[in-house]
Amino acid sequence: MKTLVEFIWEQQEQHVGYATGEFSRLLNDIGIAAKIVNRDVNRAGLSGILGSEGTVNVQGESQKKLDVLANNEFIKALRNGKQCAAIISEENEDVVVFDEKTTENAKYIVAIDPLDGSSNIEVNVPIGTIFAIYKRKSLGKIITTEDVLQAGTELVCGGYIIYGSSTMLVYTTGHGVNGFTYDPTCGLFILSHENIKIGETGNIYSINEANYIYFAEGVKRYIKYCQEDDKASNRPYTTRYIGSLVSDFHRNLLRGGIYIYPGTLKNPNGKLRLMYECIPVAFLAEQAGGKASDGYKRILDIQPHHIHQRVPLFIGSKDMVDKAEEMMRIYSPGFAKLIED
Numbered sequence: 001m002k003t004l005v006e007f008i009w010e011q012q013e014q015h016v017g018y019a020t021g022e023f024s025r026l027l028n029d030i031g032i033a034a035k036i037v038n039r040d041v042n043r044a045g046l047s048g049i050l051g052s053e054g055t056v057n058v059q060g061e062s063q064k065k066l067d068v069l070a071n072n073e074f075i076k077a078l079r080n081g082k083q084c085a086a087i088i089s090e091e092n093e094d095v096v097v098f099d100e101k102t103t104e105n106a107k108y109i110v111a112i113d114p115l116d117g118s119s120n121i122e123v124n125v126p127i128g129t130i131f132a133i134y135k136r137k138s139l140g141k142i143i144t145t146e147d148v149l150q151a152g153t154e155l156v157c158g159g160y161i162i163y164g165s166s167t168m169l170v171y172t173t174g175h176g177v178n179g180f181t182y183d184p185t186c187g188l189f190i191l192s193h194e195n196i197k198i199g200e201t202g203n204i205y206s207i208n209e210a211n212y213i214y215f216a217e218g219v220k221r222y223i224k225y226c227q228e229d230d231k232a233s234n235r236p237y238t239t240r241y242i243g244s245l246v247s248d249f250h251r252n253l254l255r256g257g258i259y260i261y262p263g264t265l266k267n268p269n270g271k272l273r274l275m276y277e278c279i280p281v282a283f284l285a286e287q288a289g290g291k292a293s294d295g296y297k298r299i300l301d302i303q304p305h306h307i308h309q310r311v312p313l314f315i316g317s318k319d320m321v322d323k324a325e326e327m328m329r330i331y332s333p334g335f336a337k338l339i340e341d
């Protein structure tokens with residue numbers, strides 16, 4: 001039985017050698033906040049924290065009480081831990097910069113979606129937290145734009161927590177993907193899914209098909225491709241769509257499949273946010289042997305220009321993402337230009 005804490009230290013020793021323990025501490029702090037949020041999510045119906053906060057975030061979305069609570073818990077844990085200099089959060093318009101005493105020696109920046117799938121909170125469907133950890137480019141009291149706006153290729157760690165039928169923390173530091181199941185009886189995350197690999201192909205496709213008429217021709221053709229009858233390639237595939245990226249991605253990671261949140265003519269960049277939703281799951285997908293694309297190019301290669309930037313997402317089993325990209329290239333070659341560069 002290996003705990004998350006033991007595993008993090010072991011991995012650091014093995015891959016970094018000179019580990020100072022700072023990164024391990026940071027990741028542990030995320031694990032601690034995750035336990036608190038897990039408790040709140042589990043008891044939400046009992047403790048009067050379901051429903052809306054009555055406020056709207058920078059994306060114009062209504063904030064749920066649990067969005068705000070989870071955001072506060074992660075910020076608190078990361079501030080106390082002193083390894084993180086600043087946080088990019090879905091729930092904060094600007095970068096949350098910690099005070100100078102904290103930032104001076106803190107080497108890391110965290111981008112976070114504290115609660116993903118918040119529209120599902122009231123109906124007991126799995127929800128999650130998504131996080132990305134970057135190393136600062138500069139050190140000192142001042143946080144620079146280069147510290148904050150880093151491409152996915154610079155990522156140190158990407159991961160998520162899924163608050164589901166059981167709670168799991170899944171992360172990668174670029175040496176494979178590992179999953180830890182939370183045991184509430186002893187309050188520990190235990191290694192349960194070692195070296196997760198996604199199938200090269202699968203038979204699940206996940207997309208909010210209600211938006212069909214707004215999709216680019218390439219997306220429409222790919223959906224039709226998924227629905228065709230072809231025994232050799234195991235088609236028609238099956239549809240599974242929960243509506244929280246963490247849950248949809250987690251299922252497809254374990255089972256094999258593709259998740260798509262495409263752009264539309266009205267919103268060419270789609271809905272999902274590059275820095276705290278797409279980049280971390282893209283890193284996980286690649287580390288598991290899968291692929292993540294905006295329909296034309298690799299998600300991890302995109303240079304963010306602002307912290308709440310959105311991007312279309314095609315992610316999952318490599319062969320399925322390849323096929324979807326092929327459809328985009330053939331049937332919607334012009335759409336690529338509409339996606340923000």
Ligand code: AHG
Pocket residue numbers: 061090113115116117118119208243244245246248271
């Ligand atoms: P969040 O709750 O953090 O705002 O994210 C919701 C996102 C994502 O989790 C999910 O995949 C997607 O919204 C679902 O959107 P639709 O309801 O448009 O399908």
Ligand code: MN
Pocket residue numbers: 113115116117245277
């Ligand atoms: Mn989200």
Ligand code: MN
Pocket residue numbers: 067090113114115116117118
């Ligand atoms: Mn969210």
